[in-house]
Amino acid sequence: MRCTGVCQWRFPAALQSWFVVEVTTTVQRELRSSLRLMRNYVWTGEISPAEGANSLEYTGRFDVNLGESFGRIVGWIQIRGSRCNIRVAADAIIGPQQLANNIRSAAAGIIDALGFVDGHGRVFALGPGRDLDTGQDYFWSGTVPEVALEPGLRDDQLRRLLEAFPLTPLLGDALADYRRAILEPWDSGFYAYRCVETIQRFWQGDSGRSSTRTWEAMREGLEIARESLNELKRAADLQRHGGRRSITPEEHTRLLVVAKDALLKFVNYLLSRPGHDQQ
Numbered sequence: 001m002r003c004t005g006v007c008q009w010r011f012p013a014a015l016q017s018w019f020v021v022e023v024t025t026t027v028q029r030e031l032r033s034s035l036r037l038m039r040n041y042v043w044t045g046e047i048s049p050a051e052g053a054n055s056l057e058y059t060g061r062f063d064v065n066l067g068e069s070f071g072r073i074v075g076w077i078q079i080r081g082s083r084c085n086i087r088v089a090a091d092a093i094i095g096p097q098q099l100a101n102n103i104r105s106a107a108a109g110i111i112d113a114l115g116f117v118d119g120h121g122r123v124f125a126l127g128p129g130r131d132l133d134t135g136q137d138y139f140w141s142g143t144v145p146e147v148a149l150e151p152g153l154r155d156d157q158l159r160r161l162l163e164a165f166p167l168t169p170l171l172g173d174a175l176a177d178y179r180r181a182i183l184e185p186w187d188s189g190f191y192a193y194r195c196v197e198t199i200q201r202f203w204q205g206d207s208g209r210s211s212t213r214t215w216e217a218m219r220e221g222l223e224i225a226r227e228s229l230n231e232l233k234r235a236a237d238l239q240r241h242g243g244r245r246s247i248t249p250e251e252h253t254r255l256l257v258v259a260k261d262a263l264l265k266f267v268n269y270l271l272s273r274p275g276h277d278q279q
Contacts, residue, residue: 038091043103043129043138045084047111052120053082062106070094077107079114084124097249100126100140101185142183146253147260157264164270171266174198178259185252189235192259196232199266222265228258 047053056079064073071092078085088103104126111124126140149157164171174195181191203217219226235255 038089040132041088041090041099041103041129041138042132043086043088043100044127045086045104045107046125046127047079047082047084048123048125050082052122056081056114058110058114060110062110064102064106066092066094066102073099073102073106075103075106077110079110086129095249096138098247100129100138101247103129104140105186144182144253144256147182147256157267160267160271164267167270168202170198170202171270174263174266178256178263181256181259185247185249187239188247188252188255189232190239192255193232193236195259196229196262199262202266221269222262224262224265228261231255232258 047056058077058079060077062075062077064075066072071090071094073088073090073092075086075088084107086103086107088099090099092099092102094102104124107126108124111122114120115122125142129138129140130136131138148154161171161175177191177195177198181188181195184191199222200215200218203214203221204211215229218224219229232255235251
């Protein structure tokens with residue numbers, strides 16, 4: 001979705017006063033007893049594919065409890081076709097990126113529920129948002145600048161990636177999981193670990209089975225420290241077994257850095273093999 005501003009499209013007039021007045025009053029009343037840092041936000045979002053969302057019409061609420069230390073987020077979402085408007089009142093001590101991650105995850109859960117009952121696979125993308133108390137605009141871009149390659153390295157590394165693609169389908173699978181790790185911060189541990197786990201499959205040979213030996217072979221071949229992989233595994237295990245937690249931007253970046261390092265080293269390894277032979 002291309003956005004030129006926060007209010008590229010607005011709440012329908014019939015619901016404008018309900019979102020701005022009644023919702024805020026209700027949330028403030030519910031949070032009055034523990035009010036610490038009450039902030040009011042509006043966010044937009046879009047559902048794709050649009051063709052599978054044309055008939056959607058839903059207005060509902062979500063509630064995200066971040067625990068006693070971090071507070072609570074209460075929101076209302078109004079869906080008309082492929083477009084969403086979200087009103088949020090946050091009594092939460094978290095930064096704007098974590099707030100956006102939580103709002104996105106809550107809204108995506110509602111979209112997933114609607115897709116489940118309709119037999120549709122729909123994807124939710126969080127658009128721009130605004131802090132109504134300060135007027136500050138926020139943009140959830142799906143970008144983590146800290147892991148972007150420097151301009152001087154970008155073009156050369158892209159060429160090497162594309163050169164390595166024909167050598168093994170595992171590279172494409174690993175890159176797909178890396179993309180998911182960027183776009184799904186809460187589940188980034190799972191996807192970052194699976195990215196590296198996919199790379200490890202290159203050393204499995206015909207057995208198709210992971211083992212201590214194949215992991216050791218990958219670590220030796222790519223010169224990756226065991227502790228780096230253990231860091232990914234610890235983050236992944238919580239999510240693989242049904243655990244959930246609100247991840248900080250710093251934690252998200254760290255997980256991506258480990259997976260990015262493994263991917264770059266895997267590309268170098270593939271291109272350094274004699275004749276670029278496929279295993």
